[in-house]
Amino acid sequence: MKSLKLATLTSLMAISYNAPAFSVVDLQFWHGLSGQTAEYLNDMINDFNKSQKEYHVTAVRKGSYQETMMAGIAAYRAKKSPDLIQVYEVGTATMMAAQGAIIPVSKLMTDNHAKLDIKDLIPAVKGYYSHGEELLSYPLNSSSPVMYFNKSIFKKAGLDPNLPPKTWDELFKYAEKIKTSGAAPCGFTSAWIAWIQLENFSAWHNVPYASNSNGMSSKTPKLLFNSKTQVSHWDNLLKANKAGYFTYYGRTTEPEMAFTTQKCGIYFDSTGSYGDVKQSKIDFGVAKLPYYQNVPGAPQNTIIGGASMWVFNGISAEKQKAAAHFISYLSQPEVIAKWHTTSGYLPISNSSYKFLKNEGFYKLNPGLEVAIFELNNKVPNDNSKGLRISGLPEIRNIIEANFESMLSGKLTAQKALDDAVEKGDAIIKK
Amino acid sequence: MEKRAVFDSKIIPYLFLAPQIIVSAVFFFWPALLAIWQSFLKEDAFGLSTEFVWFDNYKAIFHDSNYLSSIFITIIFSLSVTLICLVSALILAGLINKIRLGKIIYQTLIICPYAVAPAIAGVLWFFLFSPSIGHIAHLMTNAGLNWDPNLNENHALILIILASSWKQISYNFLFYLASLQAIPKSLIEAAAIDGANSFRRFTDIIIPLISPTTFFLFIMNLIYTFFDTFGIIYTTTQGGPGYSTTNLVYKVYVDGIVNLNLGGSAAQSVILMVFVSFITILHFRFVEKKVHY
Numbered sequence: 001m002k003s004l005k006l007a008t009l010t011s012l013m014a015i016s017y018n019a020p021a022f023s024v025v026d027l028q029f030w031h032g033l034s035g036q037t038a039e040y041l042n043d044m045i046n047d048f049n050k051s052q053k054e055y056h057v058t059a060v061r062k063g064s065y066q067e068t069m070m071a072g073i074a075a076y077r078a079k080k081s082p083d084l085i086q087v088y089e090v091g092t093a094t095m096m097a098a099q100g101a102i103i104p105v106s107k108l109m110t111d112n113h114a115k116l117d118i119k120d121l122i123p124a125v126k127g128y129y130s131h132g133e134e135l136l137s138y139p140l141n142s143s144s145p146v147m148y149f150n151k152s153i154f155k156k157a158g159l160d161p162n163l164p165p166k167t168w169d170e171l172f173k174y175a176e177k178i179k180t181s182g183a184a185p186c187g188f189t190s191a192w193i194a195w196i197q198l199e200n201f202s203a204w205h206n207v208p209y210a211s212n213s214n215g216m217s218s219k220t221p222k223l224l225f226n227s228k229t230q231v232s233h234w235d236n237l238l239k240a241n242k243a244g245y246f247t248y249y250g251r252t253t254e255p256e257m258a259f260t261t262q263k264c265g266i267y268f269d270s271t272g273s274y275g276d277v278k279q280s281k282i283d284f285g286v287a288k289l290p291y292y293q294n295v296p297g298a299p300q301n302t303i304i305g306g307a308s309m310w311v312f313n314g315i316s317a318e319k320q321k322a323a324a325h326f327i328s329y330l331s332q333p334e335v336i337a338k339w340h341t342t343s344g345y346l347p348i349s350n351s352s353y354k355f356l357k358n359e360g361f362y363k364l365n366p367g368l369e370v371a372i373f374e375l376n377n378k379v380p381n382d383n384s385k386g387l388r389i390s391g392l393p394e395i396r397n398i399i400e401a402n403f404e405s406m407l408s409g410k411l412t413a414q415k416a417l418d419d420a421v422e423k424g425d426a427i428i429k430k
Numbered sequence: 431m432e433k434r435a436v437f438d439s440k441i442i443p444y445l446f447l448a449p450q451i452i453v454s455a456v457f458f459f460w461p462a463l464l465a466i467w468q469s470f471l472k473e474d475a476f477g478l479s480t481e482f483v484w485f486d487n488y489k490a491i492f493h494d495s496n497y498l499s500s501i502f503i504t505i506i507f508s509l510s511v512t513l514i515c516l517v518s519a520l521i522l523a524g525l526i527n528k529i530r531l532g533k534i535i536y537q538t539l540i541i542c543p544y545a546v547a548p549a550i551a552g553v554l555w556f557f558l559f560s561p562s563i564g565h566i567a568h569l570m571t572n573a574g575l576n577w578d579p580n581l582n583e584n585h586a587l588i589l590i591i592l593a594s595s596w597k598q599i600s601y602n603f604l605f606y607l608a609s610l611q612a613i614p615k616s617l618i619e620a621a622a623i624d625g626a627n628s629f630r631r632f633t634d635i636i637i638p639l640i641s642p643t644t645f646f647l648f649i650m651n652l653i654y655t656f657f658d659t660f661g662i663i664y665t666t667t668q669g670g671p672g673y674s675t676t677n678l679v680y681k682v683y684v685d686g687i688v689n690l691n692l693g694g695s696a697a698q699s700v701i702l703m704v705f706v707s708f709i710t711i712l713h714f715r716f717v718e719k720k721v722h723y
Contacts, residue, residue: 070687077477094690098476249562250580251668258562394689404671408581430691 025322027057028082032068032307033141034061036275040342048329055322057084065091065307066393072312076101081312083319084326086140088307089128090392093215095310096136097390103311103320105327106135114324116331120349124301124375128386129308137308138327141345143270144302144371145196147290150184151283153265157183164266164287168236171266171290175245178265187245188266191255193403194396195305196268196289197237198225203384204289204374205229206297213382215389223395223424226417229295234406234413241407248407251400270305271371274344278367286367288374300384302374306345337361346371391427398423462703469697475690487697496673497681497698504677507591508655514595515651516644519602526603527610537607544600548658552665555593559666579667583674586667590675593666594659601654602647609643610636645717649710656706678702 033041038061045057062068065088072085087095095102109116118126118135125139151161157178165171175187190196202209207229212218240246247264249255259267260280268289269277277284291298311323329335336352339345341361347353353372356362362369378384389395402416411419437443469487473480491497526536543551558566561578570577579585613636621631660679663669669676669684676684682702686695 066688070690073475073690094475097474098478100478101476248580251670252556254560254562254580257560261563263562391689394691397684397688401670401672404581408583408671410672427689 024056025054025318027055027084027319027322027326029057029059029084029086029309030062030068030072030082031059031086032062032065032088033086034064037141037272037343040339043342044330044335044339047335048326051329052325055325057322057326069094076312081314083312083315084323085310085312086307087137087310089142089305089386090396092129092137092308093388093390093392096131096388097219101313102136103313104131104134104136105138105311106133108311108320108324109327112321112324114321114328116328117349117351120331120351122346122348122350122353122372122375124304124380124384124386125346125348127380128304137310138330139304139306139348140309140330141272141306141339141343142304142308142348143272143306143345144304144375145192145200145268145289146271146367146370146374147287148259148267148269148273148277149285149287150259150262150265151285153178153184153262157181157265161283161285164285165290166288167293168233168290169293172236172240172245175240175266176243179245184263184265186247186258186264187240188268189247189249189255189258189264190268191249191253191273192268192270192305193248193251194399195270197233197403198230198399199387200289200302201233202230203301203303203386204291204299205295206300206381206383207295208383209387210389213385214387216382216385219390220428221389223389223421223428226414226421229292231413231417233292234403234417238406238413248404271344271346271368272306274367275342284367286370288370288377299374299377301377301380302371303380303384303386304346304375340368341365344368346375389428391424391430394427395420395424398427465696465699465703468692469700470693471696472693475692483693487693488701490694491697491701496676499673500676500678500681503587503673503675504656504679507587507594507659507675507677508652510591511594511598511655511659512648512651514591515598515602516647518595519599519606519647520640522599522603523606523610526607540603541600543597544604546597548594548597548661549665551593551597552662555589555596555662556666559589579671581671583671586671586675590659590663590666593662594655597662598651598654602651605643605647606640609640613639645713648717649713652709653706656702 029045031038031041042059045059049056060082062071065086068085069087069091072081072087075081105116106118108114116135116138121135121139122142124144125142126135128142129135129137129139147164149161149164154161154164154174157174158181159174159177165174171188178184179187199209202225207227208214208224210221210223210225212221215221237246241248247258249258255264255267256269256273256276258264259269260277260282262282274286288299289302309327311320315323331349333349333352333355336347336349337356340347340352341356347356380386399420402411402420405411406413406416470482470484471480472483472486522540526533526540529536546554556564558564559577559579561567561571561580567577576582577585579589617635617639618631621635626634657679659677660683663675663677663680664683667675669680678698679702682695682698685691685698689695
């Protein structure tokens with residue numbers, strides 16, 4: 001309650017302080033970013049506001065991704081929706097299902113003669129937020145999971161800090177060595193189990209997560225993530241956990257703390273944590289996700305996380321025009337490049353990536369390039385374009401709970417995934 | 431001569447009551463009615479298609495094995511927190527009531543946690559007990575305890591019980607201290623002269639005299655554990671591992687906010703409301719008779 005009051009107060013203050021001149025079109029943008037990343041976002045928006053005199057965007061932080069989406073939905077129901085809203089990637093199916101509540105971005109751009117080069121977007125990003133040829137939302141902040149590793153722990157364990165593990169078999173051996181040599185109490189850990197160790201794991205190994213191209217071609221796909229490849233991976237994680245090489249640190253930010261306090265040698269998380277990890281001043285490297293050599297087609301490509309920006313329907317023609325120009329501004333290579341280098345989120349267009357590469361940026365910051373290699377590893381196919389499944393947030397919760405039950409010995413890997421598929425299918429049917 | 435003031439007006443009493451009634455109507459009755467209405471609906475998140483489904487949402491709840499387990503978790507959780515709060519607050523109040531020096535300092539220290547928001551309390555306890563960086567977790571591991579609230583269900587439950595109690599003890603303490611101070615000294619002295627030892631004085635005089643407070647606090651603690659502990663669970667365990675710390679109010683949050691199942695979430699909150707009202711009525715009906723004012 002208190003935080004709610006505070007949020008309204010600060011947003012009111014933001015409005016009054018930035019009160020633009022009378023004829024300026026003001027856009028309300030609700031988002032769910034926090035901390036340093038929210039500051040970078042504000043910088044980007046301020047740059048836009050200063051770049052011209054016709055439009056003014058006001059960014060309002062609405063809490064977490066979940067809370068932002070809920071606030072947006074509640075506001076829409078009360079007919080007081082903001083003009084723009086940031087929605088996390090798992091909410092994409094919900095937004096798409098709400099036909100009439102949003103304006104597809106590509107339609108908005110053509111209607112208002114604003115420039116957005118959709119072909120320039122990285123295929124994995126474009127595929128995720130498109131329906132056919134139509135881009136539905138603007139991919140404001142996309143991320144992908146990577147493997148972070150601690151170079152000093154590698155040295156202590158007698159491992160080559162310049163040769164991170166490429167396959168899961170190698171990774172398990174490395175983790176064992178880190179633990180048994182006493183270099184660190186935890187071999188490896190992972191954040192976002194459902195996203196990294198199942199959704200991205202499936203795409204990376206070219207196995208389906210759900211039928212109908214992971215839900216892209218049907219609204220009621222069947223979940224398929226309990227096949228042999230996924231089950232054996234979870235079983236390996238279970239074995240590694242029992243042997244003490246893999247430590248599970250819960251669903252929140254604890255895995256990151258375990259890595260930055262040098263408790264763990266290897267850690268899986270989003271590129272979005274790059275800034276935090278870097279700030280901790282540990283000697284670390286970033287590498288591609290490992291894969292199982294015996295799985296045909298692996299590694300394929302990873303899928304994205306993060307969030308995108310949606311335009312609500314029912315806003316005035318003036319505001320639509322403003323939104324189109326705002327998006328057009330955001331999509332410029334220099335703007336994307338600055339956002340990428342500060343926040344760690346992906347450079348979502350090929351031209352922005354080239355721009356940085358030509359500047360020699362990645363020679364100094366090779367860690368930030370890893371996720372791009374992963375996403376562009378191969379041309380995305382039906383298994384790796386992305387997921388479009390209604391109720392995905394709920395399904396993720398079930399997956400995470402079942403993963404915990406598996407590690408605590410209540411369920412086998414097979415049972416944990418079978419049960420999640422069964423419950424998940426029931427959710428999709430609703 | 432008549433000492434009481436008598437007001438003839440028929441309107442004034444209603445005017446005096448009006449602010450309370452308006453606040454209750456706006457912030458309690460109206461949302462409660464909306465929740466009841468919504469619990470009969472099935473709709474998509476944006477409210478673009480709405481269907482009246484009678485009791486389908488309620489039926490679905492009782493076919494949800496997680497719901498039944500969350501009832502069980504809520505009962506254990508609520509009773510533990512209430513018990514811990516009452517006992518430790520009474521002990522603390524008893525101790526403070528006896529000392530003369532530095533009373534204010536101790537009092538302030540004990541009351542402090544009440545000023546902390548539940549979410550902050552949760553974060554605080556999460557940090558202390560987190561296996562990766564927590565100081566207390568570190569001490570426990572060194573002592574040979576395999577502390578792991580991320581995977582051990584009992585550990586997780588203990589963590590949220592302690593965090594929730596810590597925050598609520600202050601509240602109980604305040605009321606107990608006030609009621610202890612209200613006990614006439616002469617009564618205790620008389621009992622002492624009659625040869626009652628301090629234990630007898632406590633059980634036969636103090637406990638009955640503070641029973642109205644205990645009764646009141648019992649209800650308040652129950653309401654606290656049923657409705658106000660969401661923030662603590664959100665910041666410490668997120669309902670895990672598995673579903674082992676998902677109590678009723680946390681499930682309402684998850685189903686409503688995360689899963690966007692508004693009808694089901696509304697139905698759950700209606701059940702929760704009925705349940706707490708029922709306990710409260712039961713308590714007033716039966717337990718209150720044993721309370722001496």
